[in-house]
Amino acid sequence: MYCEAFASGKCVSCPHIHQSYLQQLQRKQAQLQQIFPELPLELPCPSETAHFRNKAKMVVMGSSQAPVLGILNADEQVDLTACQLYPTGFQQAFALLIDFIRLVGLEPYQLDSRRGELKFILLSYSELDGWLLRFVLRSQHHLAAIRKHLPALQQQWPTLKVVTVNLQPEHKAILEGEQEFVLSAEAMLRQQLNDVVLYLQPQSFFQTNSAVAAALYQTARDWTAALKPARIWDLFCGVGGFALHLASPEVQVTGIEISASAIDCATRAALERGVSIDFRALDATAFADAAAQAPDLLVVNPPRRGLGQSLCQRIETLKPKALLYSSCNPITLAKDLQSLPAYQPQRAQLFDMFPHTDHAEVLVLLLRQGD
């Protein structure tokens, strides 16, 4: 794929974009084989090479009358509204947003002078339900003006379902703050993956590549069906993707996640699906430490830092029969597996959520040996 922003050195987010996709997959597969030298790997699950991202995180730069959406590379403002990773509908959405910024007179935040209000635009898309839009602002100064002009934007953009303002008052390179104002009638966006409808809302993690995420959850179902677990835990469950795919009337499922807003989404999805899942907003390690009995199947999908020593040790003493580990960081995955010596990998597969980058999502099924 040719990308002008990469060729000119203005955007380095996709360092392998000029390599053939087959070579990219071969490189990632070879890296995965180093972690599992003995295991015949499954074939990688590929992605579309363009238009696969369901969300955009845009830094807002320029001025209120000439806004630029993209990234700041050193001191250069790089317009990424034509980035090929976004589905085509994003370009029209960005154009509407640029007009809206002008209309409201939202001054982009300037890092050097610390003036201005609008820091980021965060935009998510679901084929089922439409758009979720978040304005990340420095203060509440323009909140009333955004509210006032929002009906006009919604009229032009009927599929704009959820609109919020997030406050991030600090002068730091962080994407969002804690306070969120919901400006639309709806606060959650529905997203369908396979036969499961998930809910997402601001401050809840959702996989970036919907098609590959659907394949990941379906594979989790396929690999674990024969195990017939009676009890499943989904630790780091987010909005409940794994738990909702694995739930059935015969199995008792518990989902644990630190973000209360993600747990609200997961709980609503379970209710609408008519399945009983015990979703709780807790720290995963604290939950495992306090548990008296192990599940038959433990699903874990931690952030990039991995499970860590203490949770791995707890898993070793709890002794669940099977462990399904979905990792977005093969380095911490390899480290965690060294701390889980009782578990033997049975199957491993690369899910290419992030083409053109070095990032890899890996699913591994492990069984406990020697009991």
Ligand SMILES: C[S@@+](CC[C@H](N)C(=O)[O-])C[C@H]1O[C@@H](n2cnc3c(N)ncnc32)[C@H](O)[C@@H]1O
């Ligand atoms: C890679 S995401 C996985 C989400 C989910 N499994 C999915 O498929 O979308 C990792 C999740 O771990 C959550 N998390 C981070 N630290 C946590 C902790 N200490 N205890 C429980 N959940 C945590 C994050 O909020 C995030 O939702």
